[in-house]
Amino acid sequence: MSNHLVQYICGIADNSLILGQRLGELCGHGPSLETDIALTNISLDLFGQVRSYFQYAAELQGDQSSEDTFAFLRKEQEYRNVLLVEQPNTDFAYIIGRQFLFDVYHQLFLEQLQSSSDQTLAAIAKKSLKEVTYHVRFSSDWVIRLGDGTEESHNRMSAAIEDLWIFTEELFSCTELEKEMSNSALGVDVSLLREAYLNRVHAVLNEATIAIPDVKYFQKGGKQGIHSEHMGYILTEMQYMQRTFPNITW
Amino acid sequence: MKNWPLWEVFIRSKNGLEHRHAGSLHASDAKMALENARDVYTRRLEGVSIWVVPSAQITASNPEHNGEMFEPAADKAYRHPTFYILPDELKHM
Numbered sequence: 014m015s016n017h018l019v020q021y022i023c024g025i026a027d028n029s030l031i032l033g034q035r036l037g038e039l040c041g042h043g044p045s046l047e048t049d050i051a052l053t054n055i056s057l058d059l060f061g062q063v064r065s066y067f068q069y070a071a072e073l074q075g076d077q078s079s080e081d082t083f084a085f086l087r088k089e090q091e092y093r094n095v096l097l098v099e100q101p102n103t104d105f106a107y108i109i110g111r112q113f114l115f116d117v118y119h120q121l122f123l124e125q126l127q128s129s130s131d132q133t134l135a136a137i138a139k140k141s142l143k144e145v146t147y148h149v150r151f152s153s154d155w156v157i158r159l160g161d162g163t164e165e166s167h168n169r170m171s172a173a174i175e176d177l178w179i180f181t182e183e184l185f186s187c188t189e190l191e192k193e194m195s196n197s198a199l200g201v202d203v204s205l206l207r208e209a210y211l212n213r214v215h216a217v218l219n220e221a222t223i224a225i226p227d228v229k230y231f232q233k234g235g236k237q238g239i240h241s242e243h244m245g246y247i248l249t250e251m252q253y254m255q256r257t258f259p260n261i262t263w
Numbered sequence: 264m265k266n267w268p269l270w271e272v273f274i275r276s277k278n279g280l281e282h283r284h285a286g287s288l289h290a291s292d293a294k295m296a297l298e299n300a301r302d303v304y305t306r307r308l309e310g311v312s313i314w315v316v317p318s319a320q321i322t323a324s325n326p327e328h329n330g331e332m333f334e335p336a337a338d339k340a341y342r343h344p345t346f347y348i349l350p351d352e353l354k355h356m
Contacts, residue, residue: 045267045289047289050306051299
C-alpha cells in the first residue's frame with residue numbers, strides 16, 4: 014500500500030512539477046513586468062507544493078530517496094503528469110489557456126484532497142488551496158480579458174482554448190491506482206469532478222465570448238507515463254544539472 | 264500594454280497602522296492594478312492591505328514652492344504638544 018501511495022503522490026506532484034517548469038521558462042520573457050512576476054510567482058507556488066509532496070514521498074519510501082531524486086532522476090515514463098501541462102508556451106493566450114484549464118481542475122481536486130484520511134496529504138491540500146484559489150482568479154481574469162478584448166486577442170484566445178481542449182478529458186479519467194486510493198479514502202475520485210469543472214469553465218468561457226469547443230476524441234496517456242514529444246525536451250532541460258553533476262549541492 | 268495607465272501602490276504592513284507608498288506599476292484597470300500590486304509588491308509579505316490609485320488622480324505639491332509651503336513651520340515650537348506629560352495609556356495618540 015505504501016508503494017502505491019508513493020506512486021499516487023508522484024502523480025499529483027508531477028502535474029505541478031511540469032507546469033511549474035513550463036512557467037519557469039517564462040522568467041524574464043513575460044509580456045510585461047507585472048505578468049512576468051505573476052506567472053513566475055505561480056511557478057514558485059507550484060514548486061513549493063511539489064517539494065511538500067516529494068518530501069513526504071521520500072519519507073514514505075524510506076530509502077536513500079530525497080525530494081530531488083524524485084524530481085530530477087526519474088525516467089520519462091515514470092512521470093505521471095497529464096498531457097495538458099506539457100503543452101508549450103506558444104503565446105500568452107496558450108500560457109493563460111493552459112493555466113486556466115488546469116487551475117479550475119486543480120482547485121476542485123484540492124478541495125477534495127483536504128478530506129484525505131492521510132493527514133499529511135490533507136494538510137498539503139489545505140495550504141495549497143489558498144495559492145490555487147489565487148491562480149484560478151488570475152487565469153480566469155485573463156481568459157476573460159483576452160477573450161472579450163480586441164479582435165486579435167479574441168482570435169488568439171479562442172485558438173488556444175480550441176487546441177488545448179483535447180487534453181482536458183484526461184484530468185477526469187480515473188486510473189486503477191486513483192480508484193484504489195479513493196476507495197480507501199486516501200485519494201480523490203477525479204471522475205466526479207468533471208461536471209463541476211465543465212460548469213465553471215463554461216461560465217468563464219461564456220463571459221469571455223469564447224465558444225465551447227466541440228471535441229469528440231480526447232488525448233490521454235500522460236497518467237500512464239506515455240508522454241508527448243514535448244516531455245523529452247522539458248526533462249532534458251530540467252534534469253540537465255543533476256545528471257551532469259551527480260549529487261550536486263548549492 | 265503601451266497605453267496602460269500608471270498606478271501608485273500603497274501597502275499597509277501586518278504591524279503597521281497606515282498605508283505607505285510602495286511603488287508604481289502599469290495596469291489596464293483597477294482590478295488588474297490590485298492583482299499586479301499583490302504579485303509585485305506583497306510577494307515577500309510586505310503587507311496585508313493594498314490601495315491602488317491612478318497616478319493621474321494624485322495631486323502633488325510643487326517642490327519649487329517648498330519655501331512658502333513648509334519652512335514657516337520650522338520655528339513654531341508652540342504648535343507641538345510637547346509641553347505636558349502624556350499618561351502611558353495615551354502614548355500612541
